[in-house]
Amino acid sequence: MAGEFVARSLEETRFWSRIMKEHSLFLRLGFRCEDTQLINEANQFYSIFEAIENRANAFTLGTDPSVIRRFNEEVHNAVSHIWAFKRKVLGLILSCKLPGGNNFPLLVDHVSREANYFRNRLEDLNMGRMEPLPDAIIDENVFFLRIMADHAKFISHLLDPSERSLVEQANNFSEEFDSLLFQARELDFMRPQSQTVPLLDQFLDQNRVSVKSLRDFKKTARDLIEACRIKSIIHPLLADHVFREAEHFLVIIDLFEASLTGQSAG
Ligand SMILES: [Fe+2]
Numbered sequence: 001m002a003g004e005f006v007a008r009s010l011e012e013t014r015f016w017s018r019i020m021k022e023h024s025l026f027l028r029l030g031f032r033c034e035d036t037q038l039i040n041e042a043n044q045f046y047s048i049f050e051a052i053e054n055r056a057n058a059f060t061l062g063t064d065p066s067v068i069r070r071f072n073e074e075v076h077n078a079v080s081h082i083w084a085f086k087r088k089v090l091g092l093i094l095s096c097k098l099p100g101g102n103n104f105p106l107l108v109d110h111v112s113r114e115a116n117y118f119r120n121r122l123e124d125l126n127m128g129r130m131e132p133l134p135d136a137i138i139d140e141n142v143f144f145l146r147i148m149a150d151h152a153k154f155i156s157h158l159l160d161p162s163e164r165s166l167v168e169q170a171n172n173f174s175e176e177f178d179s180l181l182f183q184a185r186e187l188d189f190m191r192p193q194s195q196t197v198p199l200l201d202q203f204l205d206q207n208r209v210s211v212k213s214l215r216d217f218k219k220t221a222r223d224l225i226e227a228c229r230i231k232s233i234i235h236p237l238l239a240d241h242v243f244r245e246a247e248h249f250l251v252i253i254d255l256f257e258a259s260l261t262g263q264s265a266g
């Protein structure tokens with residue numbers, strides 16, 4: 001039990017602290033040169049999450065659970081701060097205080113939702129809270145399908161308009177994931193009657209197929225951007241970042257599938 005707490009804490013903090021570090025970089029790149037205060041704040045968050053990431057990587061499965069518990073609290077505090085920073089930036093953009101900046105409001109909202117998700121995971125871990133499996137399946141999928149739908153929109157809007165076929169593919173993914181998200185919400189509203197093993201299993205299967213093909217599209221886009229073979233204003237690290245988030249979602253889907261199948265067999 002304590003071993004599982006350490007393992008799960010390290011998995012979450014290793015994955016998400018790198019993500020938070022990269023968000024700081026993306027936000028910084030989208031600020032105007034004169035926004036020196038915001039640039040400094042973003043740089044500070046970059047260093048904070050880089051240090052957290054290094055510490056998370058240095059811990060082992062043998063680390064004392066009480067040390068990990070304190071570390072999770074510390075990370076939780078840093079994540080609350082970056083969440084507030086992201087919401088502040090969103091407010092500045094939406095009130096037209098940063099004209100000419102290059103951060104889309106939806107992107108800033110998106111990265112704040114990811115911070116909020118990470119913060120909730122840390123609270124769940126430290127409080128030993130575990131959502132019942134049928135609820136977790138629906139909630140996590142609703143969260144991640146929206147994340148995937150947003151990614152497709154960012155890719156479509158950051159590709160050069162002359163990359164017509166890639167833009168079209170990204171737009172198709174955007175529609176596909178919007179519709180999967182609608183379906184997930186419908187399953188959500190039909191709770192608890194909708195939470196049967198066959199329905200949840202089919203839900204996971206269907207989402208997995210789409211996430212795999214989006215993941216492959218992101219991988220191709222990342223490779224093309226790295227090789228400078230396509231025209232875009234997508235930072236290569238952003239391309240890799242959204243690819244890793246799709247991989248993470250696939251891992252979660254597979255874990256759910258395994259628990260669901262184990263449960264139905266038992
Ligand atoms: Fe992200």
Ligand SMILES: [Fe+2]
Pocket residue numbers: 110114147151242245
């Ligand atoms: Fe994301």
